[in-house]
Structure formats: C-alpha cells, structure tokens
Amino acid sequence: MDRRKFLQRSIEAVAGALIVPSAPAVAKDSAAVVASAPSFARLDATSQAELVAKGEVTPSELLEDAIRRIETLNPKINALVLSLFDQARTAARGPLPDGPFKGVPYAIKDEFDLKGTRRTAGSRLLANNISTETSPIVARSIAAGFLVLGKTNMPEFGLNATTESIFLGACRNPWNLEHSSGGSSGGTAAAVASGMLPIASAADGGGSIRIPASCCGVFGFKPSRGRMVGSGDDPGQIGVDHAISRSVRDSAILFAWNERHDANARLPAIGLISSPSSARRTIGLSTKDVHGLEPTAPVKAEIERTAQHCRTLGHRVEEATLPVDGHELMRNFIALWGHEGDRIVSLAKSMGVRPHGVLEPWTLYLSKHFGSQPSQAMPAALGYFAELSRRFDDFF
Incomplete structure (x- = not known):
C-alpha cells in the first residue's frame, strides 16, 4: 500500500469518533477539499499530532492541507482575518517544540499578541497596531508544537456576543451562512466547525467561548479565573484564555498544558484527565x-x-439553586463592561483620535453608560464579584 492510500485509510478509520455530527452548510464548497487525498479535516488535533509523531505525515503536509481548506471556505465564512501562511511554512520546516500538538495547524484570536504581527482586537482604532511582544498564552501554545497560520475574527474588543465588527466584517456560521457564529470568539468557532482547523484559541469573560461554541456546534468551556497561563484571579479580571475544539480530548490536553504551575497560582493544577475516575460526586x-x-x-x-x-x-x-440573583449579577457585570468601554474611549483620546470616528456604537454606549453611574459603581462591582466568588466557594 502506498503512503497516500495508507494515510487515507488511517483517517477514515478514526474519523467517525472525532468529528461533528454532519457536514456544515458550506458542504458544497468544502466537498472537493475534504475529498482530496490526503485530507485531515475530519481528524482532531490529537490524531493529527499522532500522525506526525509516527512519521506518517509531516507538519508541512498538515499545514498545506489546512491552507487549502481555508482558501476554499474562508471567503464565504470570514473566520480568519489575518493570514500568516508563509510564517507557518517556515516554522513547519522545523525544528518544532516537542509538545502534545507538534505540527498541528492553529490560529489565535485577534485579541492576542504575536510579536511582529497585527493585532486589532476587531477595532478600527488598532488597524495599524503591530505587536511588540507575544501573549503568554500564545507563547505557551506555540511551545505545545502548534503552527500558527493566522488570526481569527472577533467583535470590537470582544465586547459583543456576535462577531460582526465594522472593521473585520461579519463572521458567518458555517452551518447556515445567514446565522450568527456567536461571539466574541466567533471566528475561532466558525473556523473549527467548518473544518478549517481542529482547534484554535479563544477567550471568555461573559460567554465568549461558550456562546460561539454553542452557536457553531463545537466544544468550548471557560476555565476558572486564575487557572491558565497569563490569567489573573482579581475580581475584575473576568476573562480567561483557552480554546474551542471539535473534540473534548483536544481541549483537555491543551487545558493541562496551559495551566499555571507558578508559586502564585491560587488554584492547584488539575493536570490531564485521560480516563474515567472511580470517585463518585x-x-x-x-x-x-x-x-x-x-x-x-x-x-x-x-x-x-x-x-x-x-x-x-x-x-x-x-x-440546586445557584447563590446568585440575576438582576444583581447583571447590574454589576454591566458596570465592569461599561468600565471597559470607558477605558477604550480614553485610549482613543490618548492616541489623539476622536472616539466617535473609530469606535463602534456599542463601545461608545458602554462608555456613556459607565459615565452615568455613581463614582462608586466600579468599586462596588469589584466588591460584589469578590463576594460572589466566596459564595460559590461555599456552594461547592
């Protein structure tokens, strides 16, 4: 059996247990890509990494296969908003870090820094922003062996639950191009659901992993605050960095890889859970x-x-009844969200830019809403979320 036939049969043997239930709405466009030999669109990241480790495929082959799918599907979906194909090709030629996802194509959400590349956070305000450093979570993920081939779409500064910024354009749901991919990690979810990539980076403050994962029929969860590399546990730091994937095991492996192990970590590391536990809960x-x-x-x-x-x-x-009042929660959450909008407006002014000329209506509204609140609104919100954390600690 020649190598190409062997690869195709290997893919077919494991595909059924690893993929989303059926082909998305872009199936007509993707059929030729998926049918090409070999195609790895139906394999999760773990299976792709296993092929590399066994020497049955090279990182360059995985990368070129992903690029072909992206070039076919992305014009209609708009999941990726920055291509780093040549940079990824150079990295694929090695040597690569010997991590759990060695040689697997990957994309990062446009809110994260990758030194020497553009980071816009979905905003016209940062249209020409070039990162001078790499975010800790991105550096750690690259150390896992991922090949970063681009950045994924997001709403302006991640402040919305749907991905359709003025600057980057709408990200379409691959199951139905007339539907939302959710947000704020909508580009990531759409890239994974459409088969462009098996896994990609995401972040979640108020649902920004969970909402798009639900909209696009893929897997995503928000780790606890303070657990992941680069994540703090201050009450005001509600965002947590992780990923969206098509398989649970990919998410679990990356979760274990990106957990904090430093002396200041508030939570003990969980590690990789690879088999059922005998404990009953x-x-x-x-x-x-x-x-x-x-x-x-x-x-x-x-x-x-x-x-x-x-x-x-x-x-x-x-x-069980959760120890939280919904109206109280939302009032304090909007205070935090409004403070973020106000911070962005202040950033625009500090750059000598007129906010109404570059920022979107929702960002401007959040800032205006925050300005209408009492001076103690932000300290009160921080106090509320600190107390809420204690309530949930007691609850569990």
Whole structure:
C-alpha cells in the first residue's frame, strides 16, 4: 500500500469518533477539499499530532492541507482575518517544540499578541497596531508544537456576543451562512466547525467561548479565573484564555498544558484527565438561568438527559439553586463592561483620535453608560464579584 492510500485509510478509520455530527452548510464548497487525498479535516488535533509523531505525515503536509481548506471556505465564512501562511511554512520546516500538538495547524484570536504581527482586537482604532511582544498564552501554545497560520475574527474588543465588527466584517456560521457564529470568539468557532482547523484559541469573560461554541456546534468551556497561563484571579479580571475544539480530548490536553504551575497560582493544577475516575460526586442540577427562567423544551430535555446519565454512572444528582440573583449579577457585570468601554474611549483620546470616528456604537454606549453611574459603581462591582466568588466557594 502506498503512503497516500495508507494515510487515507488511517483517517477514515478514526474519523467517525472525532468529528461533528454532519457536514456544515458550506458542504458544497468544502466537498472537493475534504475529498482530496490526503485530507485531515475530519481528524482532531490529537490524531493529527499522532500522525506526525509516527512519521506518517509531516507538519508541512498538515499545514498545506489546512491552507487549502481555508482558501476554499474562508471567503464565504470570514473566520480568519489575518493570514500568516508563509510564517507557518517556515516554522513547519522545523525544528518544532516537542509538545502534545507538534505540527498541528492553529490560529489565535485577534485579541492576542504575536510579536511582529497585527493585532486589532476587531477595532478600527488598532488597524495599524503591530505587536511588540507575544501573549503568554500564545507563547505557551506555540511551545505545545502548534503552527500558527493566522488570526481569527472577533467583535470590537470582544465586547459583543456576535462577531460582526465594522472593521473585520461579519463572521458567518458555517452551518447556515445567514446565522450568527456567536461571539466574541466567533471566528475561532466558525473556523473549527467548518473544518478549517481542529482547534484554535479563544477567550471568555461573559460567554465568549461558550456562546460561539454553542452557536457553531463545537466544544468550548471557560476555565476558572486564575487557572491558565497569563490569567489573573482579581475580581475584575473576568476573562480567561483557552480554546474551542471539535473534540473534548483536544481541549483537555491543551487545558493541562496551559495551566499555571507558578508559586502564585491560587488554584492547584488539575493536570490531564485521560480516563474515567472511580470517585463518585454530588452534582447540583438547575435547569433555570440566574433570572429563574427555564430554557426551551429541547434544551431542558437535554440537560435532564445528561443528569440522568450521570446518575447511571453512580453520581448523586440533586436539585440546586445557584447563590446568585440575576438582576444583581447583571447590574454589576454591566458596570465592569461599561468600565471597559470607558477605558477604550480614553485610549482613543490618548492616541489623539476622536472616539466617535473609530469606535463602534456599542463601545461608545458602554462608555456613556459607565459615565452615568455613581463614582462608586466600579468599586462596588469589584466588591460584589469578590463576594460572589466566596459564595460559590461555599456552594461547592
């Protein structure tokens, strides 16, 4: 059997257990790409790295395959907004770090710095901004062996739950091009869901990993504050850096790789959980949101089905009420969000730029809203989230 046939059969053998349920709405455009031999679109990052480790494929082959898919699909989806293909090609020729994702193509969200490349955070204000350093989480991910081939789309400064900034343009949902990909990590979710990449970087403050992962049918979760490299645990630092992936195991492996192990880390490292635990847990179940509202019937049924599955595994599942008032939570959350908008307006002024000429209406509204609040709104919000953290510590 020649090498090309061997690769194709290897991909087919593992693909079924690793991919999203069916092809997205761009299937007609992607069919030729997926059918090309070999194509790695249906493999998760772990499987791709295993092929590299065994010498069955080179990082350059993985990279070129991903670039072909991006060039075919991205014009309609607009998930990637900066191409770093030549830089990635140079890196692919090695040597590469001997990490868990050696030779796997990867993209980073446009809010992160990569030295010598453009970082706009989705805003016209930073249209010509070139990073002079690399974000800690990006450096750590590169050390995992990833080949960074570009940056993914996001709304202005990550302040919105949908990805359609004036500067970078709308990111389309690959399942239906007329639908939102969510936000703020919408470009990442769309790139992963469409098969451009198996995994890409993301960040989450108020849902910016979880919302687009849900919209695009891929996997994403927000790690605890202070747990990941580059993440603080101050009450005002609500954003946490991680990723969106098509397989749970990719997320788990990268989570373990990017955990903090420094002396100042507040939380002990969890490490990689690679097999079921014999421990049995007490799991709190609530189908209501923080405002006491129930989800739609299909969503509620799925939550309850998951709870029943946990019971069959031997866990104890109890009805629980979260220790939070939804209105109080949102009032203080908007204070933090408004402060961020105000900070961005101040940044524009410090750069000698008229805010209304470069910033989007939502950013300007957040700043205006913050300016209408009492002077103690921000200290009160920080105090509230510190107290909320203590409540949840007691709850669990």
